[in-house]
Amino acid sequence: MTTGQARRLPEVTLVTAYTECGPGGECVARALPLESVDMRADGDVVEIAVSAQLPVGNPILEHPTFRASRALTLTCALPTPQSPMLCLYQHKEWWMRPTWVNDCADVPPRTQMLLWRSANQADRQWHLLFAVSNRACRADIRGIEGCADGVAIDVSTNQVGRTTVEGLALLYAYGDDPYALVEQCVRHAAQVNGIAAHRDMLRKPRLPEQFRGLGWCTWDSLGQQVSESAIIEKMREFQAKRVPVSWVLIDDGWSQTEANKLTGFTADSERFPHGLAHTVELLKHDFHVQYVGVWQAFQGYWEGVDSNSAIARDFAETLERLPNGMLIPHPDRGVAFWRAWDTELHNAGVDFVKVDSQSTMTPLTRGVESFDRLGARYEALEIAVSESFADNVPLINCMGMAPENIWNRPRSVLTRTSDDFFPRTPESLAEHVIENAYCSLMVGALYRCDWDMFWTRHPHARTHALLRWISGGPIYCSDALDETDFEVLRPFFDERGELTHPDGVGVPELESLLCDPVHGNVPLGIRNTFRGQYVVLYIGLNEDCPQTVHIRASGCPIGLFDSRTGDCKRLESGEERTITLDYGDCVLVAYCCSELSDSFCL
Numbered sequence: 001m002t003t004g005q006a007r008r009l010p011e012v013t014l015v016t017a018y019t020e021c022g023p024g025g026e027c028v029a030r031a032l033p034l035e036s037v038d039m040r041a042d043g044d045v046v047e048i049a050v051s052a053q054l055p056v057g058n059p060i061l062e063h064p065t066f067r068a069s070r071a072l073t074l075t076c077a078l079p080t081p082q083s084p085m086l087c088l089y090q091h092k093e094w095w096m097r098p099t100w101v102n103d104c105a106d107v108p109p110r111t112q113m114l115l116w117r118s119a120n121q122a123d124r125q126w127h128l129l130f131a132v133s134n135r136a137c138r139a140d141i142r143g144i145e146g147c148a149d150g151v152a153i154d155v156s157t158n159q160v161g162r163t164t165v166e167g168l169a170l171l172y173a174y175g176d177d178p179y180a181l182v183e184q185c186v187r188h189a190a191q192v193n194g195i196a197a198h199r200d201m202l203r204k205p206r207l208p209e210q211f212r213g214l215g216w217c218t219w220d221s222l223g224q225q226v227s228e229s230a231i232i233e234k235m236r237e238f239q240a241k242r243v244p245v246s247w248v249l250i251d252d253g254w255s256q257t258e259a260n261k262l263t264g265f266t267a268d269s270e271r272f273p274h275g276l277a278h279t280v281e282l283l284k285h286d287f288h289v290q291y292v293g294v295w296q297a298f299q300g301y302w303e304g305v306d307s308n309s310a311i312a313r314d315f316a317e318t319l320e321r322l323p324n325g326m327l328i329p330h331p332d333r334g335v336a337f338w339r340a341w342d343t344e345l346h347n348a349g350v351d352f353v354k355v356d357s358q359s360t361m362t363p364l365t366r367g368v369e370s371f372d373r374l375g376a377r378y379e380a381l382e383i384a385v386s387e388s389f390a391d392n393v394p395l396i397n398c399m400g401m402a403p404e405n406i407w408n409r410p411r412s413v414l415t416r417t418s419d420d421f422f423p424r425t426p427e428s429l430a431e432h433v434i435e436n437a438y439c440s441l442m443v444g445a446l447y448r449c450d451w452d453m454f455w456t457r458h459p460h461a462r463t464h465a466l467l468r469w470i471s472g473g474p475i476y477c478s479d480a481l482d483e484t485d486f487e488v489l490r491p492f493f494d495e496r497g498e499l500t501h502p503d504g505v506g507v508p509e510l511e512s513l514l515c516d517p518v519h520g521n522v523p524l525g526i527r528n529t530f531r532g533q534y535v536v537l538y539i540g541l542n543e544d545c546p547q548t549v550h551i552r553a554s555g556c557p558i559g560l561f562d563s564r565t566g567d568c569k570r571l572e573s574g575e576e577r578t579i580t581l582d583y584g585d586c587v588l589v590a591y592c593c594s595e596l597s598d599s600f601c602l
Helices: 178-192 219-225 228-240 276-286 310-314 335-347 358-364 373-388 426-443 461-471 486-492 594-599
Strands: 011-021 026-032 037-042 045-053 072-077 085-090 096-101 111-117 126-131 137-143 150-156 164-175 214-217 245-250 255-258 261-267 291-297 319-321 327-329 352-356 395-397 414-416 448-450 475-477 524-530 533-539 547-552 558-562 568-571 576-581 586-591
Touching: 011 037, 011 045, 045 072, 045 178, 072 164, 085 426, 096 426, 111 137, 111 178, 111 426, 126 137, 126 178, 137 164, 150 164, 164 178, 178 426, 214 219, 219 228, 228 245, 228 276, 255 291, 261 276, 261 310, 261 335, 276 291, 335 373, 352 373, 373 395, 426 448, 426 461, 426 524, 461 475, 461 486, 461 524, 461 533, 461 586, 533 576, 576 586
Parallel strands: 214 245, 214 475, 245 291, 291 352, 352 395, 395 414, 414 448
Antiparallel strands: 011 026, 011 072, 037 045, 045 164, 072 150, 085 096, 085 111, 111 126, 126 164, 137 150, 255 261, 319 327, 524 533, 533 586, 547 576, 558 568, 558 586
């Protein structure tokens, strides 16, 4: 790295340890030597790793140990910070969202990615600061009150009693292409965490075959009152309307539970009186559904496994009891639990699973289990899924956007990137869109991103449908009985009747990276490619005023698909148009792609 480049690097100016000691756990902050941090360049990415050791005299006597949360804080000066800055931060235990700040001091706690651009017109390079969860350590970026040119990096382990904190905490990169910077850092973090070797197509993770057709999920239709009779009634409607449903996800409510705890591996006998296998057989034989999946929870069920159940007795060696009394699959021996459950499902004809409540594991194990134990939990889960269903690990990871979850999955390639689709709350559209689009910017180089189910009869039905299409992830609805409008779905099927998909993962276009699309005058643009051609979906997300976008066909024709009318229009080379979008409206722009225009005008 040249001297000129070195001046661009972040600089760690202070390392603070937070320790506790004594029966009351008195907390003390103490400075550690700067040598506790190692900064080195690895290709185009700069690594900042921590290796902190507390002195231990006689180990049988009381001695200071690192706190489970915020064990270390690195004060870090940034190179040429400018406003605005895009922050991706964890705002709930399970989910991340974007925000835009004008000052380093306003960077929210638990930020995982910080992106900005130099204001110097002679040097308009992009800068990326990227937090990493590695080994037992998780890093989070946050602002420092009154500090305009630096941030704090908090490093935690989730486990008390540790005298060492060691692992990669931060990555930094800069250059002309922000998308390349994000991909470099994602790939680097994946390799450091040992998960890149399982990604045969890391640059473009492929959507598993089980999810490439049109899907239907029971959740927003039936909730926890799902039953065989209600599922079959809905399938008859799909059949009558000639809706080609390829896969069905039987969501929460199908399994044996008592007091919010799992009691068995088979289906609830009242809702599925003939057993799960009977339901699956009907779906596949009578309605030609290719794949059927079911919902599971990472802890067995929301409150774990029932201690008095037969499975608790039969699989006692595969379970562990947490300090709060909750019984859950063991991180090491739990593979036998998952294998037994998934084998039961496979024998019933099930083809895939959705595993929910994943990021709940961190608060449940806080103080007793370090972040790296999640790797063993995921290894057990994914081994069972691949052995029971398919080698491509047909698994939807859900409620698992905490970084320790993202960087600990060895093989699965599909993850939900947002909080739920709330069909009865139309004003939730903007939050749903920005969570998915901007989180996909970060995790889309490692995963295909699931933007959740939607309703085809809804105030923003066409917009939600186009969002699922541009995402590059699964496209599935959750319509209630008599509430399916196939005309909303029809444009996404080609002349052979097959559901089309873009080539990659949908992410915000360049002009949207540093602009808040919810409060500004310009709509959010989400970009992807389709059969090699560039496509952008523009969505109006400002409830207070319309947003406008100017479209020009510079050297080739442009196809426009309007969500409000379902019409497809064509701009010839040299033509231009200004489009005004109210809240919830959208337009799909296909550049130099007459083929796309044809497929979207059936």
